[in-house]
Amino acid sequence: MSTPKVELVRLAETDVNNALAPEQYGPVISSPPFVFVDGTFNTRDLGLVPDSPLRSNFAFRSGTLGGLTDNGKAVLTGKLGVKRVFDLRSPDERTRMPDPVIDGVENTWIQSTSPDSKPDLTSFVAGEGEAGYEDMYLEVIDIYAESWKAILEHVRDRPQDPFLVHCTAGRDRTGVFGGMLLALAGASEDAIATDWQLSRIGTEPVRAMLLEFARKGTDAYGEDQPGFYNLVNLRKSCWRAFVKALEKRYGGFEGFVTDKLGFSQDDLSKIKKNLTSA
Template sequence: MATSKADLVKLAETDVKSALQPEQYGPVVSSPPFVFVDGTFNTRDLGLVPESPMRANYAFRSGAVSNLTDNGKAVLTGKLGVKRIFDLRSPEERSRMPDPVIDGVENTWIQSSSPDSKPDLDTFIAGEGEAGYENMYLEVIEIYSESWKAILEHVRDRPDDPFLVHCTAGRDRTGIFSGLLLALAGASEDAIVTDWQLTRIGTEPVRAMLLEFAKKGTNASSDDQPGFYNLVSLRKSCWQAFVKGVEKKYGGFENFVMDKLGFSQDDLAKIKKNLTSA
């Protein structure tokens, strides 16, 4: 049974300094919009996010899939019907934790145009970290543009082939693309932010590992280093700052898709249709 939107948002807005207990997050991550796939975490169906206009059982997102069990593979290919996995990680991340080879599933990875920069924690100190998030996410949307293009081509050309997008945490790179998909499908800002913030719950089973990953990725000496707390939080104001940055730089997500990625109006119409109706 799906948890109500109000309860999901309340749990997702729990201060990141406070660990969620298994009895709090366990029932949530095993019911819609989350999907339990053994060996993954933060896995969910974008069509089941509260108030999502996207159709269910088509676009999935998750954290790393390198630890998929045989049962998890069976769920992925059977229950979910996933035909293609898009990996948004760096070469170094992939070498440490390679994606599994699964019969009937196509693995796609396209190297970003440049390596991810280390986030500058100083830019996350002011307010809730809005400036840091805007800078970080605008870089990500730019350097992963070839990956975004490939996934949108899949949506345009293969509406009958469910797919899954992941990075390491299924948080930032995957979260940006999920927000882009939801926006193209016509989702409200509230629905998009809800999906983005649900990662606070979905990553809790691997909390310690991801905090360590974030420290290494920023050279933070401790959890208390100024800016780090804002970086590892997921607040609505930070997503809004990113969206404003996209509007200022590209004229919004749709213009980004057409002007930066090269899709036509007809392509965009087909993508929207395939995201919202079978």
């Protein structure tokens, strides 16, 4: 049984300073739109997010797969039917925790055009960190362009092959991917922002690890450094700020897909159709 949307949103809007208890998040991450895959976290079906127009059992997202167990592999290939995994991590991240080899699953990794910049915490200080998120996600959109292109080519050419996309936390780079696919499928801004914010719940089992990952990734001296708090929270105002900046630069996700990635209008129509119907 799916978790009611009102409950999902309530938990997803919990301040990151307030840890969620296992009895709060446990039942949620074990039911749709989340999928329990042993050895990973923050795994969900984009077609089961509340109000998603995207078809289910096709596009999945998650955190790193490095800890995937044999049971997790069986769920991934059996219950979910995943045929391809796209890895959005850096070479260093992949070296520290390589993707597992899974029989019958194709692993795809395309190096970004430049290394991810360390987020500048000073840009996250004002308001709820909107300016920092604009900069961070516009960079993600640009430097992972070849990965976005490969994913959309898969949607266009292999609509019968379910796939999964992940990074380390399954939160930011994977969050941009989720937003792009939902937008192309015709989801409302609220549904897209809700999916993005669900990573607040999905990452809770590895909360300490990810806070440390964020601290090291920003060279922060501690979690009380100005700007860090806004960086690690997931507030819809920050997603909206990014979308507004994307509209200004590319005309939104569709403009990005045609102008930056080079897909034709026929390609775009086919991608949209394949996202919403088998």
